[in-house]
Amino acid sequence: MSAPVVCDRQDMRLTDALVRMPLGRQIFLAAAVVLGAVTAALALSPITISAPMTWRELAWAAGILAGVLLLLHVAVRRLLAPLHRLADAMGEIDPREPSPGLHARIAPDDRDVARLLGAFEGMLARFREERLESDRRTAAAQEAERRLVAGEVHDQLGQTLTALSLQLERAEMAERDRAALRETIARALDDVRGIARRLRPEGLDDLGLVNALIALATRVQEDSGVPVERRIDAPLPPLPADAELAIYRIAQEALTNAIRHADARRVCVRLAAGQGEVTLVVDDNGRGFIDPPPPDGGIAGMRERARLAGAALQVESDTMRGTRVRCAVPTAGASA
Numbered sequence: 001m002s003a004p005v006v007c008d009r010q011d012m013r014l015t016d017a018l019v020r021m022p023l024g025r026q027i028f029l030a031a032a033v034v035l036g037a038v039t040a041a042l043a044l045s046p047i048t049i050s051a052p053m054t055w056r057e058l059a060w061a062a063g064i065l066a067g068v069l070l071l072l073h074v075a076v077r078r079l080l081a082p083l084h085r086l087a088d089a090m091g092e093i094d095p096r097e098p099s100p101g102l103h104a105r106i107a108p109d110d111r112d113v114a115r116l117l118g119a120f121e122g123m124l125a126r127f128r129e130e131r132l133e134s135d136r137r138t139a140a141a142q143e144a145e146r147r148l149v150a151g152e153v154h155d156q157l158g159q160t161l162t163a164l165s166l167q168l169e170r171a172e173m174a175e176r177d178r179a180a181l182r183e184t185i186a187r188a189l190d191d192v193r194g195i196a197r198r199l200r201p202e203g204l205d206d207l208g209l210v211n212a213l214i215a216l217a218t219r220v221q222e223d224s225g226v227p228v229e230r231r232i233d234a235p236l237p238p239l240p241a242d243a244e245l246a247i248y249r250i251a252q253e254a255l256t257n258a259i260r261h262a263d264a265r266r267v268c269v270r271l272a273a274g275q276g277e278v279t280l281v282v283d284d285n286g287r288g289f290i291d292p293p294p295p296d297g298g299i300a301g302m303r304e305r306a307r308l309a310g311a312a313l314q315v316e317s318d319t320m321r322g323t324r325v326r327c328a329v330p331t332a333g334a335s336a
Contacts, residue, residue: 030075038068038113086117128240136242137307153196194223203240209244210234210271213251217269224259229268236273237331246309247271247280247329252300253326254282262286262323282325288317302327 053058165185168178204212210232221228239247251269258264264286271280306313306327317323 027076027079030079031072034068034071034075038064040230045113057080083116086120090120092148104117112205132308136303139242139305153192158189158192158196161185161192165189202249209239209247210236212248213271216248216252216255220255220259220267226259226264227266228255229266231268231272233272236271236278239278239329239331240309243278243309243311243329246311247278247327249305250302250313250325250327251280251282253302254284254323257298258282258284258286260325262288264322277328277330280325280327280329283322285322288319288321288323290317290319 165182166227168181168185171178187217207215208333212230214230217228217230220226255267255269258267262284264284266285268283269281270283271278302315303313306329309329311329314326315323316326
């Protein structure tokens with residue numbers, strides 16, 4: 001019973017050795033085997049070739065040549081199959097999210113192809129990391145610009161409107177006109193504060209993520225009149241600054257979509273921690289969608305923020321049940 005096992009192991013070692021050979025040596029051995037087989041067949045067969053060749057001999061020679069070429073074609077095609085699979089996989093890679101993991105799809109049969117595949121996967125990994133870092137720097141620069149613009153809008157334009165309101169009180173005009181102008185200035189001040197709050201997360205740096213989300217939900221409910229239920233766990237495990245900002249911006253965009261576009265009558269914001277991640281869920285009972293969202297819309301922005309924070313984002317929508325946005329962000333310990 002042990003002899004077949006030994007034979008099988010020897011066959012496996014031989015196959016393993018052939019697989020580990022360089023691609024050029026495998027092609028050379030395949031050609032040598034084919035030509036050796038043809039030579040042996042000619043030496044052992046009763047076929048003779050005279051000069052000049054007869055039509056029968058010419059037909060035999062043409063058939064043998066065709067057989068040799070066919071065998072070589074099959075052998076070379078078999079040896080180059082991993083390269084063809086690698087070329088197909090390279091053409092299917094999404095440049096926005098290059099994911100390596102090509103070994104299972106290509107299954108390299110020799111050392112040269114495995115080396116080429118490893119180099120290509122390393123290049124993809126470096127490209128992905130560099131692109132991710134570049135996008136993070138761009139997002140940080142955008143947030144810094146948002147804070148600067150929000151400060152300018154709130155301080156400069158807000159002070160100008162406040163000064164105008166004070167001057168209005170000292171101006172000589174009819175009380176009815178004064179009341180109308182006072183109401184217009186008050187609306188302008190509210191708009192300025194709203195723009196500043198949307199540009200810069202309110203209290204995120206000073207009060208933390210939990211209080212910032214509570215303030216966001218309260219403000220959305222007061223402005224829209226739509227009930228916003230809050231289920232927020234506290235305290236939360238430590239999160240990187242970019243992860244907290246991503247959660248806040250995703251919640252802000254989800255609430256905006258639910259109120260402005262879905263005509264929701266109820267929204268629920270949940271934030272919970274567990275199993276090495278913090279999960280944000282925003283549910284609404286508004287008008288869902290079936291068609292895929294536009295590539296440059298709010299959902300695309302949420303996906304980009306989640307990608308930069310290393311989070312997983314899911315958007316589920318139904319025209320009868322509304323929309324659910326779920327974002328799972330790894331905690332500082334889990335990401336490390």
